[in-house]
Structure formats: C-alpha cells, structure tokens
Amino acid sequence: MNAIQIRTMTRDFILKEFLPGERPENLTDSTELITGGILDSLATLKLVAYLEKSCGIEIAPYELVQENLNSVALIADFVQSKQAST
Amino acid sequence: MIKPLSLPWPAGSTESAEAEPRSILAWFAIAGQLALFIALVHLLRLETNALVRVLIVALAGWCVHYFLPLRYRLPFFALLSFAAIAAVFANLGPNWHYWRFEGLIDAAWIVVIGLVLIEITGLPIAFGWRVLALVGAGCGLAAARMDWIATPWTRAVWPVLASMFMFRLIVYTYEIRREQKRATLSERLAYFFMLPNVCFPLFPVVDFRTFRSSYYNADRHYIYQTGIQWMFRGAIHLIFYRLVYQRFVIDAADVSNQVDLVQFLIWPFLLYLKVSGTFHIITGLLRLFGFNLSETHNLYFLSSSFTDFWRRINIYWKDFIMKIVYYPFYFRFRRWGENVALVSATLLAFLATWLLHNYQWFWLRGTWVFTWNDFLFWMILAVLVTVNALHEMRHGRTRRLPGEALSWNAALHTAGRTIGVFVVISMLWSFWSASSVPQWFSVFDTVGVEGPGKMTPVLVLLTVAAVIGIPALVLARGVADHQYSFGRSVALVSVCGSIAVCISLPGVRDRLGETVSTAMADIRMPNLNTRDKANLERGYYENLVNVGAFNPELWIVYGQRRSEEWKDLEKTPLSEYTGALPRTYLRPLSQADYRGTLVHINRWGMRDQDYEKLPSPGTLRIAVVGPSIIFGAGVADDETFEGLLEQRMNEQAADSGYRHYDVLNFGVGAYTALDMLAIIEDRVLAFKPNYIFYFEHGALIPRMLDNLIIAMQNGSAYRYDFVRDIVRESGIDDRADPEVLKRKLTPYGERLLRAIYSRIVETAKRGGVGAFWLYLPRVDESSSPEVERRLAAEAGFNVLDLSDVYDGYDWRTLVVAPWDDHPNAAGHRLIADRLYEVLRQHRDLIPLNLAAAPRKEGQ
Numbered sequence: 001m002n003a004i005q006i007r008t009m010t011r012d013f014i015l016k017e018f019l020p021g022e023r024p025e026n027l028t029d030s031t032e033l034i035t036g037g038i039l040d041s042l043a044t045l046k047l048v049a050y051l052e053k054s055c056g057i058e059i060a061p062y063e064l065v066q067e068n069l070n071s072v073a074l075i076a077d078f079v080q081s082k083q084a085s086t
Numbered sequence: 087m088i089k090p091l092s093l094p095w096p097a098g099s100t101e102s103a104e105a106e107p108r109s110i111l112a113w114f115a116i117a118g119q120l121a122l123f124i125a126l127v128h129l130l131r132l133e134t135n136a137l138v139r140v141l142i143v144a145l146a147g148w149c150v151h152y153f154l155p156l157r158y159r160l161p162f163f164a165l166l167s168f169a170a171i172a173a174v175f176a177n178l179g180p181n182w183h184y185w186r187f188e189g190l191i192d193a194a195w196i197v198v199i200g201l202v203l204i205e206i207t208g209l210p211i212a213f214g215w216r217v218l219a220l221v222g223a224g225c226g227l228a229a230a231r232m233d234w235i236a237t238p239w240t241r242a243v244w245p246v247l248a249s250m251f252m253f254r255l256i257v258y259t260y261e262i263r264r265e266q267k268r269a270t271l272s273e274r275l276a277y278f279f280m281l282p283n284v285c286f287p288l289f290p291v292v293d294f295r296t297f298r299s300s301y302y303n304a305d306r307h308y309i310y311q312t313g314i315q316w317m318f319r320g321a322i323h324l325i326f327y328r329l330v331y332q333r334f335v336i337d338a339a340d341v342s343n344q345v346d347l348v349q350f351l352i353w354p355f356l357l358y359l360k361v362s363g364t365f366h367i368i369t370g371l372l373r374l375f376g377f378n379l380s381e382t383h384n385l386y387f388l389s390s391s392f393t394d395f396w397r398r399i400n401i402y403w404k405d406f407i408m409k410i411v412y413y414p415f416y417f418r419f420r421r422w423g424e425n426v427a428l429v430s431a432t433l434l435a436f437l438a439t440w441l442l443h444n445y446q447w448f449w450l451r452g453t454w455v456f457t458w459n460d461f462l463f464w465m466i467l468a469v470l471v472t473v474n475a476l477h478e479m480r481h482g483r484t485r486r487l488p489g490e491a492l493s494w495n496a497a498l499h500t501a502g503r504t505i506g507v508f509v510v511i512s513m514l515w516s517f518w519s520a521s522s523v524p525q526w527f528s529v530f531d532t533v534g535v536e537g538p539g540k541m542t543p544v545l546v547l548l549t550v551a552a553v554i555g556i557p558a559l560v561l562a563r564g565v566a567d568h569q570y571s572f573g574r575s576v577a578l579v580s581v582c583g584s585i586a587v588c589i590s591l592p593g594v595r596d597r598l599g600e601t602v603s604t605a606m607a608d609i610r611m612p613n614l615n616t617r618d619k620a621n622l623e624r625g626y627y628e629n630l631v632n633v634g635a636f637n638p639e640l641w642i643v644y645g646q647r648r649s650e651e652w653k654d655l656e657k658t659p660l661s662e663y664t665g666a667l668p669r670t671y672l673r674p675l676s677q678a679d680y681r682g683t684l685v686h687i688n689r690w691g692m693r694d695q696d697y698e699k700l701p702s703p704g705t706l707r708i709a710v711v712g713p714s715i716i717f718g719a720g721v722a723d724d725e726t727f728e729g730l731l732e733q734r735m736n737e738q739a740a741d742s743g744y745r746h747y748d749v750l751n752f753g754v755g756a757y758t759a760l761d762m763l764a765i766i767e768d769r770v771l772a773f774k775p776n777y778i779f780y781f782e783h784g785a786l787i788p789r790m791l792d793n794l795i796i797a798m799q800n801g802s803a804y805r806y807d808f809v810r811d812i813v814r815e816s817g818i819d820d821r822a823d824p825e826v827l828k829r830k831l832t833p834y835g836e837r838l839l840r841a842i843y844s845r846i847v848e849t850a851k852r853g854g855v856g857a858f859w860l861y862l863p864r865v866d867e868s869s870s871p872e873v874e875r876r877l878a879a880e881a882g883f884n885v886l887d888l889s890d891v892y893d894g895y896d897w898r899t900l901v902v903a904p905w906d907d908h909p910n911a912a913g914h915r916l917i918a919d920r921l922y923e924v925l926r927q928h929r930d931l932i933p934l935n936l937a938a939a940p941r942k943e944g945q
Contacts, residue, residue, distance in 0.1 A: 018485055035380060038485055040397055041408055042428075042478055045416065049424075061413035063265055067299055077232050
C-alpha cells in the first residue's frame with residue numbers, strides 16, 4: 001500500500017467516523033488532528049483499530065503520540081514505516 | 087489564536103530556526119509586554135513575591151536569550167532555571183537587607199539531589215536495575231520527607247524538589263527505555279529544573295517527549311506572543327479567583343435558601359481558577375523560551391461532556407495518565423472486546439489518578455489524605471466519564487474543524503449539554519470540597535425563598551445557564567475562531583495590560599470611586615477571616631496551592647511571611663485548655679513569643695500589669711473583655727489600647743475626682759460570646775469592677791456557634807439553661823458531625839446571642855456593675871454588625887460605637903502583617919484615642935470625668 005492510498009483511506013475514515021457532514025476539502029493532509037481536537041483518546045483508539053486491520057500492522061501503546069498521528073500525512077508516514085519494519 | 091508569522095517546520099530541523107530573522111521591534115514588543123505583566127502581578131499581588139523574582143530573572147534572561155543562536159538557548163535556559171532557584175531561596179531583590187544567603191544552601195541541595203536522581207536514570211546498568219535504584223532513592227527521600235531521617239536542608243526544599251521530580255522521573259524513565267536519540271544534558275536539566283517550578287510547586291507533570299519535540303517547532307515570534315497572551319489570561323483567571331474568594335464563598339452553615347444553595351454548590355469549582363491561572367502563567371513563561379507546549383485548561387467551564395471536561399482541564403495530567411496507565415491497559419484488555427477494555431482502562435486510569443493525587447499530596451505536604459470525599463469524587467467522575475466514553479464509542483460525538491460552524495440545532499444541543507455538565511461538575515466539586523459527606527447532604531434541606539423574592543432562585547439559575555450557555559453556543563458556531571495577526575495581538579495585550587496596570591496604581595485606583603477601589607482591595611488582599619479560611623482549605627487544590635497553609639519554611643522563602651512562628655494563641659504556652667467554658671484561660675505568670683513580640687501574663691491570667699484583686703479606695707475600675715484585638719495580638723505589652731487608655735485616663739486623674747483608674751484586660755484570642763459570659767461570671771466580677779466593657783467585631787454569630795458546638799460536645803455548654811432549652815426544642819443530637827450541627831444551630835444564632843447578652847447584663851446589674859457593649863471593627867472590616875448591636879441594646883447594654891476608628895487611614899498601614907489583619911501599634915493608638923473621646927462624649931452614660939486632654943506627642 002503506498003502513501004497516497006494510505007492517506008486517502010485514512011482521510012475517508014476520519015471524515016466518515018469523526019467529521020460526518022464535513023466537506024472533504026476542509027480536511028487536508030496537514031490538518032492538525034490531535035492538537036486540533038479531532039482525534040481524542042477514543043477516536044485515536046478507533047483509528048488505530050482501523051489501521052491495524054486495514055494495513056496489517058500492530059501498533060504499540062507508546063506509539064500513540066502526536067509525532068505519529070497528528071495529521072493525515074504523519075499517519076501515512078507512520079503506517080508506511082511500520083509496514084517496512086514488519 | 088495568533089496567525090503564525092511563518093509555517094511550522096518539522097521538529098528537529100534547526101537550520102530554519104538558526105536562519106530566522108531577528109526583529110528589534112518584536113523584541114521590544116515582547117519584552118515590554120512581559121514588563122507590563124510583572125508590574126501587574128506586583129501591583130495586584132496576584133501571586134507570591136517569589137513569582138515576581140522569577141519573572142524578573144525571566145525578563146532579564148529573555149532579553150539575552152532572544153539574540154542567542156539556537157544551540158545556546160537550551161543551556162542558557164537551564165542556567166536561568168538555576169539562577170531562579172537561587173534568586174527565590176536567597177530572597178534576592180532590590181533591598182539587600184532582605185537577602186537570605188542561608189537560603190542558598192537549600193537551593194544547592196535541590197540541585198545536588200536533582201543531579202543525583204538524573205544521574206541514576208543514566209547509569210550504565212540494565213534498565214530494571216536503574217528503576218530499582220530510583221525506587222531505592224525515592225524510598226530514602228520519602229523517609230526523610232516523613233522526618234524519619236534528619237536532613238541538612240529545611241522543609242522548604244520538599245515541595246520544590248517534589249514538583250520537579252515526583253512525576254517527571256516516571257515520565258522520563260518511561261521515555262528513555264524507548265528513546266532513539268539520547269537526551270542531551272541541557273535537555274535533561276531544562277526538563278527537570280524547569281524555570282517556573284521554584285515558585286509553582288503544583289506544576290509537576292510535563293511530557294518529556296512533547297517537551298523535546300515542541301521546542302521551537304514553530305515560528306518563534308508566534309510561540310513567544312502566544313506565551314505572553316496566556317500569561318495575561320492567567321492573570322485574568324487569578325483576578326477572578328480573588329473576587330470569588332473574597333465575595334462568593336459561603337459556608338454550609340450560612341445556606342438558608344436556594345440562592346445560597348446555588349452559591350454553595352458553585353464556588354468550590356470557581357476557585358479552581360487559581361490553578362488554571364497559574365498553569366496559564368507557567369506554560370506562557372515556558373513558551374517565552376521556545377517550548378511550544380499545548381494549551382491547558384482551555385475553556386474548561388464550557389466542557390460539553392464529561393470526557394470533554396477530562397480532555398480540557400489539565401491536559402498534561404490527562405496525557406500522563408493516558409500514556410502510563412490508560413493506553414497500556416486498554417491494549418492489554420482489548421482481546422476481551424472493545425467495551426471491556428474501555429471500561430477497565432478508564433476505571434483504572436481514575437483509580438491511578440486518585441492514588442497519584444495522594445502521592446502528590448504526600449510529597450508536597452508530607453502527610454497522606456485518604457478521605458471518603460476524595461475517593462468518592464474520583465470514582466463518581468470515573469463512572470461519569472466511562473458512561474460518556476461508552477456512549478461516544480457507540481454514537482460518536484459532534485466535532486468540527488477549526489473555523490467551521492456547527493448547525494444551529496447541533497450548537498443548541500451542545501450549549502444545553504454544556505450547562506448540564508457545568509451543573510454536575512460544580513456539584514461534584516462542592517462535594518469534594520465539603521468538610522464531610524453528611525455536611526454536604528445537610529445543605530439540601532434548605533427552605534425556599536418566601537415572599538417577593540421567591541422567583542430569585544429561578545432567576546439565578548437562568549443567569550448561570552446564560553453565563554455558561556451563551557459562550558458555549560458562540561463557540562459551537564465557530565464565532566470565536568478569529569485569527570489575529572502578531573501585531574494585533576501585541577496591540578491588544580499592550581493596551582489592555584497598560585489599562586490594568588494604570589488602574590492598579592494606588593494614585594489612580596483611589597480616584598476611581600468606592601466600587602473600583604473596594605474591588606481592587608479585594609483582589610490585592612488574599613486574607614479571609616479564620617472561619618472562611620478553614621472553609622476554603624478543605625479543597626484539594628486550595629490545600630496544595632496555598633503554600634503558607636502547609637509549609638511555613640517555603641512561605642518564608644517566598645517572601646510572604648516573617649521567620650517568627652505565627653501560631654494561634656491556643657498553640658502557645660500562654661494558653662491553657664480547660665475542657666470547659668471558657669475553653670481556654672491565659673496561664674498565670676507565663677511569657678512567650680507570640681506573633682513577633684514577647685507577651686507576659688500577670689498572676690491573675692490577664693495580659694496586663696499586676697493589680698491587687700480588689701481596687702484601692704477612690705479607684706474607678708473597668709474590666710474589658712473581648713477577643714484577640716483586645717488581647718493585643720501582634721503588638722507589645724505596652725502597646726495595647728487598653729493599656730494606652732488607662733495611661734491616658736490616669737494622666738488627668740487629678741482633675742477627675744478619682745484617685746486612680748484601673749483598666750483590666752480580660753481579652754483572650756478566639757473568645758466569643760459564650761466564653762465571655764463564662765469569664766465574666768467566673769473571674770471578672772471577683773475583681774469588683776465598676777464597669778464591664780464588652781467588645782465585639784463583625785461576623786460574631788458563626789464564630790460563636792463554632793465554640794458553642796465544642797462546648798456542647800464536651801458538655802460544658804449545658805451549665806446554661808438557654809442552651810439546654812434550644813437543644814431540647816430543636817431535637818439536635820450533639821454527637822452529630824460538627825458541620826451538620828452548625829447548620830442546625832444557625833437558625834438559633836440570634837436567640838442564643840440574645841440569651842447570652844441578657845445574662846451578662848443581669849449578672850452585671852446584680853453585682854452593681856455598668857455593662858457596655860462596644861463595637862470595635864477589625865482593620866479591614868467592611869460590614870457592620872447590626873444584628874449584634876440591636877440584640878445588645880435590647881438586652882440592656884449601653885451601646886457604644888467605634889466603627890469610625892480607622893477613618894482617614896489606609897488600612898494596609900494599620901495591620902500587624904499582610905497576612906494578619908489585627909491592628910498594629912499605630913492601630914491600637916487610634917483605638918485608644920477614639921475610645922477616650924467616645925467615653926468623654928458619653929459622660930451621661932458613664933461619668934468618668936475625663937478631661938479633653940490634648941493628645942500626647944507621638945501618639
């Protein structure tokens with residue numbers, strides 16, 4: 001799965017689950033998700049479960065940090081690095 | 087929100103920051119705003135003197151720091167933090183008379199112990215052994231904290247050291263196990279010895295990873311200016327806190343209708359403004375040195391759900407618990423299903439929060455606090471958050487992107503939920519702060535407001551709903567998402583800050599009318615009467631924020647208190663406990679240091695010169711009874727007003743027809759009406775006075791009830807029929823919780839006082855003694871005791887009024903100390919002068935034959 005695919009599926013998931021009714025163009029790759037209040041702890045856990053299932057990776061608790069999850073772009077980079085390491 | 091001057095760059099990219107242009111204008115703007123902030127904190131006394139010293143160090147340091155290349159800024163910040171510790175502990179300031187070089191020993195110990203702890207985390211041994219070594223060091227320090235081991239440092243060290251290490255060591259150890267790039271020495275020193283901690287012990291948790299990764303991760307002028315904004319916002323929180331503290335606090339015993347009930351339920355939560363204000367100042371200060379930390383306590387009164395409240399209030403704590411407890415347990419339990427994992431992890435997170443709050447209490451105060459209120463508070467909050475989280479997990483929650491608005495329907499729902507959450511959290515907080523569970527439940531038996539004001543509770547509730555609901559609606563509609571430019575932000579803060587500083591200047595505020603002047607006095611004066619202080623100090627955070635309440639040594643370091651012990655009279659050798667009425671007597675022929683002066687007690691148990699028991703022929707004898715003002719708390723033996731009055735009367739005795747005047751001081755600190763009745767009956771009359779002067783100041787009835795309850799519970803109050811009658815009629819069980827008893831006795835307050843006054847007057851009359859009731863206010867007293875005055879007159883007292891005794895003087899110049907509102911020597915001279923004049927003017931009531939003698943030089 002390449003970076004563009006991961007970004008697309010992540011964005012779609014966030015729009016569907018957490019921002020229903022929001023215009024897709026408002027959620028950019030650099031929109032702040034954690035510091036912007038979109039990804040709270042529950043949403044993070046939902047997203048992690050989705051990423052683990054869809055991308056075949058396993059995420060550890062200590063990896064749930066802003067550097068990995070604060071934007072669609074960061075999430076895609078993180079998922080790719082996890083896929084590469086497995 | 088300030089619009090960034092340039093786009094953020096990825097963390098760790100130093101080249102961009104190195105190449106960042108410097109702007110002298112921006113430097114002036116930020117330094118000027120910081121100077122304004124220091125002036126505001128100083129003029130309004132918003133915090134301790136220690137904060138002012140730290141801010142001055144920060145301002146001087148920042149002016150240099152701004153021009154340093156990035157690679158030197160972090161080491162410079164660490165050095166500045168050490169300088170702040172030294173400045174606070176050595177009390178360095180413009181007046182070198184107050185410097186305390188012995189404080190540098192404590193400062194050095196903080197640094198040495200800290201360095202040892204940091205060194206343990208980096209020992210070249212297995213991770214498990216390092217953790218074990220840290221636990222061993224922690225146990226050793228805990229033993230010293232409990233005074234099991236003698237230490238070469240004072241107790242002032244503990245809260246500061248604890249705030250730096252008690253949680254950060256846990257976070258740091260968690261991170262180093264996984265860190266890919268070892269933290270530099272500067273990073274470690276800056277993290278642990280963080281500049282603001284020396285004056286804010288209640289800021290222990292910062293995530294190490296965030297601390298590192300947020301360092302200059304955005305435009306630096308944006309980071310600095312946001313920091314300035316937060317600091318001023320913190321000042322606003324502290325100002326509102328002071329106003330609530332002075333004007334809104336109500337004791338459970340005083341709750342008599344639904345309006346009082348609403349007030350009682352809300353004020354404890356509002357007092358959290360103190361914590362949120364200090365957190366804003368701390369994080370703002372850290373931003374000035376490049377740490378782009380997240381905003382904490384963001385509009386927490388406007389939380390739209392319990393999970394939202396948990397996310398908004400102290401996000402540093404929330405992040406800590408999520409990282410250390412919640413996520414690890416959730417991942418461990420999720421094999422049993424999402425809901426099981428969610429419920430278990432949430433409950434465990436709150437259980438850990440409760441335990442760790444006790445752990446924090448131990449390190450800051452040296453004791454443990456396991457109370458039912460505390461445990462139930464955290465567990466009820468846990469259940470509310472868990473139920474809320476389950477609901478959100480299933481049905482989601484309404485979110486919006488910054489700048490976007492919710493629909494009117496969704497916004498109205500959000501506003502409604504916000505009001506509900508505010509009400510529930512307020513109730514929960516008041517429960518947490520109550521002195522006992524029965525006391526909290528007892529306030530709900532409040533009767534309704536009758537007559538024309540019966541709609542008042544509804545109006546009050548509607549006002550509360552509007553104050554919370556309208557801003558919540560505005561937020562949900564995205565109206566508050568304006569972006570300000572750097573220039574506009576500087577202009578706004580500078581103009582508002584300048585206005586606030588101007589209003590705070592003594593020469594200006596006194597010209598702005600009584601309302602402004604009184605409000606400013608409320609903001610500047612943190613003191614409350616003893617009863618209200620006791621009431622306030624029940625709250626968890628009040629107990630930890632108010633350093634003076636638990637660590638006198640650190641309070642001295644903070645420049646707030648002189649080195650003398652400032653004990654209550656009952657805790658000195660001058661006082662002996664009777665277990666009856668009055669509850670204490672002064673110990674005959676004792677002497678001791680009390681509130682900065684040596685106090686002597688004569689052979690009869692009076693703070694006075696020696697007298698024969700019976701007056702000599704031709705002597706007119708006056709016995710004065712009253713509380714601590716009469717005793718002369720905080721002034722020397724020869725400075726009490728009764729002594730000065732006696733001296734002045736005797737100076738003109740030759741022309742008066744009396745050979746001598748005796749004024750006997752039966753005043754004892756903490757006496758109230760029942761104690762005074764007892765001492766008059768048991769002791770005063772035996773000295774054959776011609777007159778008894780019974781002194782009172784405001785807020786008598788609540789204090790009287792406190793003492794009455796003690797006397798009821800030890801049985802001594804039942805020597806009086808009127809006490810027995812009230813207990814019988816009301817069905818009060820004197821074994822009940824004292825706070826519940828006080829609530830039940832409050833409606834009988836006037837009746838009790840009337841009975842006591844009547845008995846004093848009857849007793850005096852039987853002995854042929856004239857009884858006078860005199861109102862003598864405390865120095866900063868604003869209320870007038872109309873009820874007590876009326877009851878005294880109805881009982882047959884001759885009533886005299888000294889309410890204007892301090893008129894024309896700045897009351898701040900007449901108090902014993904900033905934290906003690908008893909009159910000082912100058913105040914006692916004013917009282918003696920005014921009392922002399924009042925007695926001379928009322929010669930029809932009291933024929934003392936006093937001459938209109940000119941005041942002595944120097945009085």
